[in-house]
Amino acid sequence: MFFTWFLTWPAFAQIAGSLLNPLVAAWIRSEVQSVDNLQVQITGSDSQILNGQIPQAQVAGDNLSYQGFQISQLQIRGQDIRLNVSEAVQGRSPLRLLxxxxxxxSLRLTEDDLNRTLQAPLIQSQLAQAQVQLPFGDQSVPFLISQPNVTLEExxxxxxxxxxxxxxxxVPITVLTGLQAQNQNQLLLVNPVWVSEGQEIPVPGLADFPIQLDPGVRIDRLELQAGQILYEGMLxxxxEAVAAPPG
Structure with a gap:
């Protein structure tokens, strides 16, 4: 009873937003291994924020590391977000998404980001089990992929x-390919070539090969530049308690 009255007291309600910003920042820091220059901006009325209804939130950070995945620059903007603000403020539960x-x-991935991510345990475990069927002589042979390294060109x-x-x-190999978004959550390999002794040999079997992304991902912009990838889209x-739909 006392806590409910305290939350509705005008003096407290006026600072609800300023209290939630560092609370969200602390929550984000607890979920990632590291992040620099973290900025959080919650927008909404005091009553909305105290009831856990967040009309809009913006988050930005640099050099983010999450489960081995590396991102140099990240900006996120969300609307109509539901958080357990009342429980978190009372200390009865960590802040969480409902x-x-x-x-x-909007994010920027550098060449170093990608190569460090390729060394993440999750990626390495997937590579250890993944096989690609490639023509070898007059038959198709399953190959395992190891020691991948990425160079980003224009x-x-x-x-x-x-x-x-x-x-x-x-067998050491080098493949050079473009990337193109299709249907907003697919990537296509564009004009892939084997590079052998300085020669670029087209690989028709990989051309327009679709890479299906999670259904919760949408690509609005994907730009390959020398040393970095720029991405804009939806995610x-x-x-944590709600499983994502199967892909």
Whole structure:
């Protein structure tokens, strides 16, 4: 009773937004391994914020690291966000998201970001199990991918890796390809080529090969520049207790 009265007291309500900003910032810091220059801006009336209904929020940060994934610059803007503000302010529960929310995302990934991410345990475990079927002589052979390294060029990605046969034979390869968004949540390999002894050899089997992204992802802009990738689009963030729909 006393706490409910205290929250509705005008002097407290006037500073509700300024109290929630550092609370959200602390929550974000607890969810990631590291982030620099973190900025949080909550917009809404005092009554909305205290009831956990956030009309709009903006988050920006640099050099973010999350479960081994690296992002040099990130900006997120979301609307109609539901948080358990009352419980968090009372100290009865950590701040958490109560419902899925689509957010507008703008990010910059550097070449170093991508190569550090490729070393993340999650990526390495997936690579250890992934196989690609490629023509080898007159048959198709499954290869394992190891030691991938990415170089970002203007409009293209250069990928170097080792392909290993089931017998243990390692074949170093270099692939050069463009990337293009299709249907807003698919990526296509554009004009992929093998690079061998300075020669670029087209790979028709990989041309227009679709890479399906999570259904909660939408690509509005994808630009490959020398040393970096610029992305703008949408991403749905799900509460921990709510599973994302299958892809």
């Amino acid at each position: 419902a899925p929310v689509p957010v507008q995302v 409009g293209r990605v250069r990928i170097q890796a080792n392909l290993t046969t089931p017998e243990g034979t390692a 749905t963030i799900y509460p």
